[in-house]
Amino acid sequence: MTHEMIAMTMFGVMMVMLLTGQRVFAAIGAVAAGTALLLYGDGAIEMPFSQAFKVFNWFPLLTLPLFIYMGYMLSESGIADDLYKMFHVWFGTMHGGLAIGTIGLMVVISAMNGLSVAGMAIGATIALPELLRRGYDKVMVTGVIQAGSSLGILVPPSVVLVLYGMIARQPVGQLWLAGALPGLMMATLFIIYIYVRCRIQKHLGPTLSPEELDIPLVEKLRLLRAGIIPFLVFFLMTGLFVMGYTSLVESAAVGALAATAAALFKRRLTARVLHQTVRKTLGISCMFLWIILAALAFGAVFDGIGAVRAIETLFITRWELSPWEVLIMMQLSYILMGMFLDDTAMLVIVAPLYVPLVGALGFDLIWYGVLYTITCQIAYMTPPFGYNLFLMRAMAPPEISLIDIYRSIIPFVIVMTIGLMLVVIFPQIALWLPNTVYGN
Known part of the structure; x- marks a missing residue:
């Protein structure tokens, strides 16, 4: 399979998963992980860790x-x-x-x-x-x-x-x-x-x-x-x-x-204001972090091919x-x-x-x-x-x-x-x- 076909297949599978109602980070991350395992074998296991450290750095x-x-x-x-x-x-x-x-x-x-x-x-x-x-x-x-x-x-x-x-x-x-x-x-x-x-x-x-x-x-x-x-x-x-x-x-x-x-x-x-603010901040921040992590893994596979x-x-x-x-x-x-x-x-x-x-x-x-x-x-x-x-x-x-x-x-x-x-x-x-x- 050519690199162009791999890229098109990745995009196609990801869009289908998104249309089925999957969470964005799950759809992106699953496609990135699956493609990496197929292309690189067991070595792909290191990819999420390297991307996570890139995020935290x-x-x-x-x-x-x-x-x-x-x-x-x-x-x-x-x-x-x-x-x-x-x-x-x-x-x-x-x-x-x-x-x-x-x-x-x-x-x-x-x-x-x-x-x-x-x-x-x-x-x-x-x-x-x-x-x-x-x-x-x-x-x-x-x-x-x-x-x-x-x-x-x-x-x-x-x-x-x-x-x-x-x-x-x-x-x-x-x-x-x-x-x-x-x-x-x-x-x-x-x-x-x-x-x-x-x-x-x-x-x-x-x-x-x-x-x-x-x-x-x-x-x-x-x-x-x-x-x-x-x-x-x-x-x-x-x-x-x-x-x-x-x-x-x-x-x-x-x-x-x-x-x-x-x-x-x-x-x-008040305690209620502080609780609501912290709870909503935590929810939105975690969502962004998961999406960024999945996107970096997706981008790493794209760059690799x-x-x-x-x-x-x-x-x-x-x-x-x-x-x-x-x-x-x-x-x-x-x-x-x-x-x-x-x-x-x-x-x-x-x-x-x-x-x-x-x-x-x-x-x-x-x-x-x-x-x-x-x-x-x-x-x-x-x-x-x-x-x-x-x-x-x-x-x-x-x-x-x-x-x-x-x-x-x-x-x-x-x-x-x-x-x-x-x-x-x-x-x-x-x-x-x-x-x-x-x-x-």
Whole structure:
């Protein structure tokens, strides 16, 4: 059997296992282990051990549980609730204002967590019921929650960009900075769409009632304090790192400590909050570790059989594709896989193949990390099996059907595609900030 056939067989078996409902790490790891045993015999037994030590020797991996802990601490302690009350009052005077405020909430939550799941949970439990109660169109606000939560994997401290940095061997600090402006640009595009549509169709996003708008200025200014703590946490975590005062792991530790101190300052650091935060952090962190371990083993087998070189030869030599055509094909494959997998699974499955190919084609790997992340945002909002669609279905109230959820994401996918095209056409949107800070 040729190397190309071995690679195709591995991918085919893995996809079949994923479609049967197997856990991602189990499907990837089983295919890697089975192929290694068939190819290398008893010597393959050493492969999981070598990959495990590779994982444990990668010091930045310590940031994952710390960032996850920070986000859940801020969420469980109710600081996110305070933020929404602030956005609720200050943006409720305009048509679609609460939906715009929800996007603002999602940006802040993304800057405190780095995961899209946290933004989805907060949006679906806090913002969505409030928007529906105030007469907002259920289809539009469902799309707002999904689109806003997707910013969690782009805005620093994105956990997905940390994982990409590990696999692509790129500086995480530069990746974070590269995702900052595209993330803010994407949020701005969402806000412009919501504002324009609600100005045209005012019934989609009504303003607050006169009684609710009759709030003294002193009370409005008092509510602004809700944004101080998240800003301080974000500054202590990301600002000190960018300025060079802390390392990546130290900044994650500072963020986790600052979130705990914030909950203590607000007198909300109870035994229940601490228990829920630690339990959820442990569950998510273990999931990531198992997926990374399985992916590294999978990538080691691929590297051993020369699959990366085979795919490069197939695309460039046999099919005679240009570098941009190869790049477009890779992005389309993410869209296809996003119908079945989450962003982390997509990354660990194809990054060992795509990252060396992207480098060989002459593209900047920092820029490509942002392209990958935006494409993932689009991918798992894409029917019929987009990851975010089913998360929303699980969290949404009964009056929101699956058809409503499918309809809700169409305009936001279009907006995100426009954002992706802007980053492709103007790479400096992603590269200007890291190049300026790091002097490249």
